[in-house]
Amino acid sequence: MASVTLERLTKKFGEVRAVDGLDIRIEDGELLTLLGPSGCGKSTALACVAGLEQPSGGQITFDGENVTDLEPHQRNVAMVFQDYALYPHMSVQDNMAFGLRQQRIDRATIARQVATAAEMLDLGPLLERRPAELSGGQRQRVAVGRAVVRNPAVLLMDEPLSNLDAALRVKTRTEIKRLQRDLATTAIFVTHDQEEAMVLADRVAVMRDGRLQQIGPPMEVFRRPDNLFVASFIGSPAMNFLAVRLQRDNGAIKAELDDQTLDLPLTAVGEASLSKLDDPLDALFGIRPTDLLVATERDVTLVGEVFLVEPVGPVTYVDVDVGGVALKAVVDPDAAPTIGEKISLGCAAARVHLFDRESEVRL
C-alpha cells in the first residue's frame, strides 16, 4: 500500500508526446481511473508507473521514494492486462504463484496466498487448468488473482474488462470495486469506457492527447466538466450541443440560436466569465439528454420535430430536429411522442453547460 505521485511525467516516442507533463497524486488506498479515448496516452502513463516504459521526463514516487529509474520487479507493483497475458504454459495455480516464487517466498506462504486468492475469486475448481481451458471470464479472474495474490503496493489495471461481454463486464466491475475496497490497495484503472470509469473510481482523471483534462470525483467531473472535451466524452448518451452566440443583457444572458433566442440567468456562467459576455461571444450550449425533458416546462424551452424514437427500457430517448440540429431528449416510455410530431423540450438553467467556442473552456 502506497501513495503514488506523478510529477510532470512525460513520455515521448520519437517526436510524439504520448504523455505530456502529467501531474497526479494518488492517495494510499485510493482507486483512480485514467479515462480517455484510445491513443490518449493513458496506457503509456500506466506502463510508466509499472516501470515497463522509461519516462522521457518527470518523476514517479511511491510513498515519497523516487522509483522512476527502478525496474518493474523492484517496484512491488502488480498489473492486470487487457489481454490478461496469462502464461499459457502454466496452470492457473502456477500463474498465480509465479510472482511469489520470484520473490523466493516460502512454499507454505505461497500456498496460503494462492488459496486465499482462489477462494476470493472462486477459482478453486480451476487451479489445475491451463489458461487455454478457461472461458474469457475465468481468464479475467485468474489475471486479477495473479495480481492481488502478491498484495502489491500498487495495483495497475489496463482495460481489464474490455474483452468481456457486456453483462459480465458490469458484474466484474462490481467485483473489482469490492475487492479493491476490501484489500484497501492503491489502484490505477485505465479505461476508455466512461461509465466504467465513473462506477469504479474514487476519482476520475480524464486524458486527451497525453494531457490531463480534469481530475476529480466522478459526479464532479460529470456535473461540472471543465472543458468541451470532458463534457462530450463523459455521459451516455453523449451531451447535446448547440452553437449559440452569447451576450449579457442586463440581468440575463441572451443565447442566440439560428431561429430563436434563449434567456439564461447570470448564474449559468462562472463569475469570472461574465465580463467576456459584454461583447457577443461564439459559444456552445451543452445539455445532457437526461436533463432535456420532453413536453416539460422548465427555465429554457426549445421547439422541434421528432425524427427518431429509441426505447431503452426505463426511459425512452427521442431525437428531435431543432432548427436543423439533432438533439436527444428523454421521456417517460408511456408518454413517448411519435415520429413527425412537433414537441417542446424543457431544461433547467442550472443543467446548462456553456463553453467558449474558441478556447473550449467552460464559461
Place this chain on the structure above:
Amino acid sequence: MSEELAVETERPSPKARGAVSPLRLPFLLTLPTLVVVFVIFGIPLIYALALSLHRINMLTQQWMFVGLANYTDILPDPAFLAAFGRTAYFALVTVLGGLVLGMAMALVLNLSFPGRNVLRSIVLVPWAMAPVAVGVLWSWMFNGEYGTLNAILFDLGLIEKPIHWLGNGTVAFNLVALVHIWNQAPLATLLILAGLQSMPENLHRAARIDGAGAIRRFFSITLPWLRPMLLLIMILTTINSIMAFDLFWIMTKGGPGSATTVFSWMGYAYAYQFFKFGEGAAILFMLTIICLILAWFYMRLFFPTVMRKDVVQPAGATGLASTLVNRVSAAGADVRTRFEHIVPKVHRRFLSGRTRRVLGWVGIGVAALLIFFWSFAPFVWLVLMSLSPPADLVRSPPTMVPNGLTLENYRFVLFPGGVEDGQSSIQATRVPFAIWNSLIVAISVTAINLVLGALAGYAYARHAAHSRLMNGTLWGLMMTRMTPSLALILPFFMMFKAFGILDTRTALVIAYCSLILPLSTWMMKGYFEGLPPNLERAALVDGCTRLQAIWKVIAPVARPGIVAAGIFCFLVSWNEFIFALILTGTPKAQTIPVVIAGFLVQLRFYDYGPMFAASVLAVIPPVVIALAFQRYLVRGMLSGSLKG
C-alpha cells in the same frame, strides 16, 4: 510554451541502479550472434572479395591487383554467357516448378481427409533428405546401364538396350532440375501450408456469399493473402536454385561437356579445379549480385506500391467544437430511391451438388495418392536398394524384379570389423564414425543456434522496429544469406589452417554456425513477433528481470517456433556437403555426406549396396525428425512475415 517546460524537466540520462539499461539490453542480446556471423563470416567474405580483385599465381603465391578485371574479363566470355543462360533457365524452371508444385500440394494438404496428418509428414521426406543422398538416389535411377528407369522400361519391354539418360546434355540438365524441384518443393509446401492455416475462415465465407467459385476464390482471396509468404518462398528458393551445387557435383559434375555447367559449378571449377581463385571468386560474387537484383525485383513485383497507412487524425483542438453539433442528415427517406433495383442472377451449375461432392472426393483421393507416391516412392526405393544384394543392383539387362532381400549391406557399413568373408571396402568402414561425426556436429550447431539465435531473434522481434542500429544489423544478417558460400570455402580453409583446427569437428561447427545463424535468428524472430508483448511485461511486473522473463516465460511459450528452428539447424548441418568436403581431409572429422560422396569417387560394383545402406542411414535421422515434428514445423513457420 509547453516545449520549454518539458525541456526543463527532462532528466539527465539516468543510470539504473544495478540493472542493465533496457535500451542497451537488446543490443547485448544480439551481440553474440553478430560477432559469430560478422567476424567468422565477415573475414572470409572480405578475403574472398579481395581474391576476386586479384590474380593469384599459385606457384609463387604472388597476388597481383587487377581491380575489376576478373569481373570484366569473364563478362564477354561465351562460356560465361552460356553458364549464365543455364543458371537462368535452371532457376526459372525450378523456382516456378517448385512454387506450382508446392502450392498444389499445400492446397490438397489444407483440405481435410483421413490420413492428412500422415501425408503432411510424408510430403516433407524429399526435403529432409541430404542433397548428396538425393543425388545418389536419382543418379542411380537414371543410371545409363543398371538404372531403375532403364529397368522399368526393360521389364515393360519398351526398350532393347539401356538408355544413357545423363549422357545427353539437355536431358541431364532437365533431370537435375526435376530432382532439384523434388528436393525443394516441400519447403514451399510447408510455408504455404502455414500461410493457408493462418487465413481467416470468414474471408472465404464472405467470398462464397458473394458468389465466388473455388477458382475465383483461389485467385482473388487465397493468392493475395499468401503474397508475403510467396515473396519469402521466391527469394529463398531463388537463392537455393542459383546457388545449387551438391546435385550437380553428385549427378553430372557439370557435364557432359559443359551441358550442365551453371554459374556455381563454373566458379567452383575455376577456383578449385583450375586454381584460378581470383576469377572463381569473381564468378561466385556475380551470383550475389544476381540474387540482390532478383530480390529487389521480387519486392517490386509483389508489393508495387509501398502501402501507407493513413492515420486518421483525431479531432484536433480547433476541430472539436464543430464536430459536436449534430446536424440532422438531409438524406432521409429518399435514400432508397437512389439505389438501382438489381435483379439477382443465379448461375445454374452443370452438375448436381451430389455429383460434385463425389467427384470432389475422388479428386482429393487421387491427388493424395499422387502426392504420396511422388514424395515417398523414391525413398522406399532407396531403402529397397539398400536391402538388395550388391549383385542384384548391377544385372544386365537391368530389371526391377529382386532376387530376395538382405541386411548384408548394413552389416558392411555398421560392423565393418566383423565382416570376414565380405568384400567390404575401406570407404564402408568409415561410415559409423562419419555418422558419429555428423551427429556431434549437427547437435552442437543446433544447440548453439538455439541459444544465440533465440536471444537475438527475441531482441530483433521486440526492438528492430524502433532502433536504427537494430534494424541495420538485422538487414546485415539477412544479406549474408545472399553470399555464395562456395566463395567462402577457401578463406575458411586458410583461416582454420592458421588456427590449426583444420580437419576437426570444431571447424565444421564454427563454419556452420556462421552460415545458419542468420536464418535461425530470422525464424525465431518471426515466431516471437507473434507472441503478445504483454506476456513478458506481465513477467516483469511479477518480479522477473528482463533475462528471466525471456527464459521463464517467453522461451517455454515459443517452443513451437524454437523447435522448428532447431529442426532447420539440424537438417542443414547434418545435410551440408561442400564445406565438409573441403574443410575435412581425413575420416577424423568427415561427415556422412562426404563419405557417401567418397563412394562415388572410387566406385566398385560391390560398393553399390553399402553406398545405398549408408545413404539410408544418412537420411533416416532427418526424415524421422521431420516426420515426428511436422506439426511444430507448420506452426513454427507462422512467422511475422505473414502479418506484413
